Amino acid sequence: MSTWPKANDPIVKVSSVARHIHGWSWATYPVVMGTGAVYLTLSALKDHPPWLHTMEIVFWSISIFIWTLNALILTLQAILFPQRTLRLIQHPVEGSFVPLMALCLAPIFLGTLTYGKVSAGFAYILFWLYVSVALSICLPMLVVWFAEPHDLTHFTPAYAFLIFPMMLVGVVAFSVIRVMDPTQGRTMGVLLVGYFFQGLGFFMTFFYLCIYVMKIMTTGIYEGHQANAAFIVCGPPGFTAFALINLSKYSRQILASQPDLEISGEMWYSTNVLAALMLYGLAIYFFAFDVLPYWNKLHRTRQGLDEILGYWALTFPNVGWIQATRSFGDVFGYEVFNKIHLIMTIIICCIWGILVVLTAKAFWKRKILISSADDVLKDAWLWPRRPAGTGPVLVHEDLESAVAFQRSPMGNGGPGLSSGTTTASVSMVNLGKPDLDMYQRPTRPATRFYESTDRTKEDR
Structure with missing residues (x-):
């Protein structure tokens, strides 16, 4: 059964470079x-x-x-x-x-x-x-x-x-x-x-x-x-x-x-x-x-x-x-x-x-030589592991998508990131873009989110 991420769950960004290396x-x-x-x-x-x-x-x-x-x-x-x-x-x-x-x-x-x-x-x-x-x-x-x-x-x-x-x-x-x-x-x-x-x-x-x-x-x-x-x-x-x-x-x-x-x-x-x-x-x-x-x-x-x-x-x-x-x-x-x-x-x-x-x-067009972010996390032995007993890691490939997700109904009153999520908690995934103003970016539907859990692909 799918588990929705909570406000304090860690958010990890998987770069395109990592996805290409994994998918080569x-x-x-x-x-x-x-x-x-x-x-x-x-x-x-x-x-x-x-x-x-x-x-x-x-x-x-x-x-x-x-x-x-x-x-x-x-x-x-x-x-x-x-x-x-x-x-x-x-x-x-x-x-x-x-x-x-x-x-x-x-x-x-x-x-x-x-x-x-x-x-x-x-x-x-x-x-x-x-x-x-x-x-x-x-x-x-x-x-x-x-x-x-x-x-x-x-x-x-x-x-x-x-x-x-x-x-x-x-x-x-x-x-x-x-x-x-x-x-x-x-x-x-x-x-x-x-x-x-x-x-x-x-x-x-x-x-x-x-x-x-x-x-x-x-x-x-x-x-x-x-x-x-x-x-x-x-x-x-x-x-x-x-x-x-x-x-x-x-x-x-x-x-x-x-x-x-x-x-x-x-x-x-x-x-x-x-x-x-x-x-x-x-x-x-x-x-x-x-x-x-x-x-x-x-x-x-x-x-x-x-x-x-x-x-x-x-x-x-x-x-x-x-x-x-x-x-x-x-x-x-x-x-x-x-x-x-x-x-x-x-x-x-x-x-x-x-x-x-x-x-x-x-x-x-990313048709070849690229893997999904979830597959990258499953095989990355150098990647930081989440503590046992914590919620799932919300994996995304785009900070703007994460911001849009937080501002969407799913992130405000619905399942997803809770309305109490702060700018700081979202900006923890802003690798290389520390000055991004989340309120100056146009919103768009949340897409390409993955849950990194201990379940197998067949269970999903």
């Missing part, structure tokens, strides 16, 4: 991936004017800023609201986004190798740093995720994000080899480790692709925001094809410098290009299978802004097969591959621009 999500990392998709595809264009290079550096800098901002806010969330962080990590869907913190380092490191004057030694350090971060995040999250049973009828392709960082090791590997001496022994080590993790990542995600096909056979094609997640399945075959082409290209130089392995380089190259072409076909099939019914399955409503973060899956997972298209243009010499790559790059840039506007709009 690991699902913000696809924004970094989407930004990385722009400069990665732009950097591979055949015709590359100087102004385009400057634009790529701008997008690369934006991705670094967003990654750092996400890491900072999620660290603050873990310190101030540890229960919230623990729930996110253990959540079957939200927890699958945690490895994206490592995955986003792949496009950032690729940009570092492309736009920075990086030495071979520094590139070698970057490679092992990425491998270490990917393993340190993916392996614990896999243990946490598989510790509980999961209903396959609720399967989403986002589950494959638990493996994605390890699958991108091959892409990082050939980018590092590009600036290293092929005759050095450690270059051979990078090549072998790249193949090792590329195979591990692809075959593990391939099992997820099988579950995806089984899921749509039993329940039909995904609808709503899950229609965006369906594009994730384009990632494993696309990125693996991209990695195999480029790893095999450098393997010819590396193996040629090894005794008795001169012919092996050509064999690796031929077999890898053949395998990449078949995987490329699978990626194109999944893309076409997802894009054809996409418009009919999408929820085109204003409420769709609540799901805007899921739309970023339209970008980065498709980068693999788009970049593989450009690589096939170099391998076979057909100009049509380069034209397809140009068209898809333009589409990626347009989608990025639309998503940035919609994401900013959703954030401004």
Whole structure:
């Protein structure tokens, strides 16, 4: 049963900053991936004017800023609201986004190798740093995720994000080899480790692709925001094809410098290009299978802004097969591959621009990345606790609303703040506004009040 606050009950204000920190999500990392998709595809264009290079550096800098901002806010969330962080990590869907913190380092490191004057030694350090971060995040999250049973009828392709960082090791590997001496022994080590993790990542995600096909056979094609997640399945075959082409290209130089392995380089190259072409076909099939019914399955409503973060899956997972298209243009010499790559790059840039506007709009309208004041208080272990036996804490987000509430009939003769409440008792919530004159402000209906009690959400 609800308990109305009395005159002497403490009033606590929960700031918007605290609500945003509490409501922040690991699902913000696809924004970094989407930004990385722009400069990665732009950097591979055949015709590359100087102004385009400057634009790529701008997008690369934006991705670094967003990654750092996400890491900072999620660290603050873990310190101030540890229960919230623990729930996110253990959540079957939200927890699958945690490895994206490592995955986003792949496009950032690729940009570092492309736009920075990086030495071979520094590139070698970057490679092992990425491998270490990917393993340190993916392996614990896999243990946490598989510790509980999961209903396959609720399967989403986002589950494959638990493996994605390890699958991108091959892409990082050939980018590092590009600036290293092929005759050095450690270059051979990078090549072998790249193949090792590329195979591990692809075959593990391939099992997820099988579950995806089984899921749509039993329940039909995904609808709503899950229609965006369906594009994730384009990632494993696309990125693996991209990695195999480029790893095999450098393997010819590396193996040629090894005794008795001169012919092996050509064999690796031929077999890898053949395998990449078949995987490329699978990626194109999944893309076409997802894009054809996409418009009919999408929820085109204003409420769709609540799901805007899921739309970023339209970008980065498709980068693999788009970049593989450009690589096939170099391998076979057909100009049509380069034209397809140009068209898809333009589409990626347009989608990025639309998503940035919609994401900013959703954030401004408080549709995403924000929690209620009551949820903030329940998870805040540093927040002052009310003494046992006292009345409930009246939580509000706006001092003017509190003043209006006091002057309303509810605060004067009705349930709510009693008529004896003084200006001082209300101004105790006036954090940062000590000179606010409550009688000079226009009144408005009391809204967005919450009772912070010991009852559970189900009891409310």
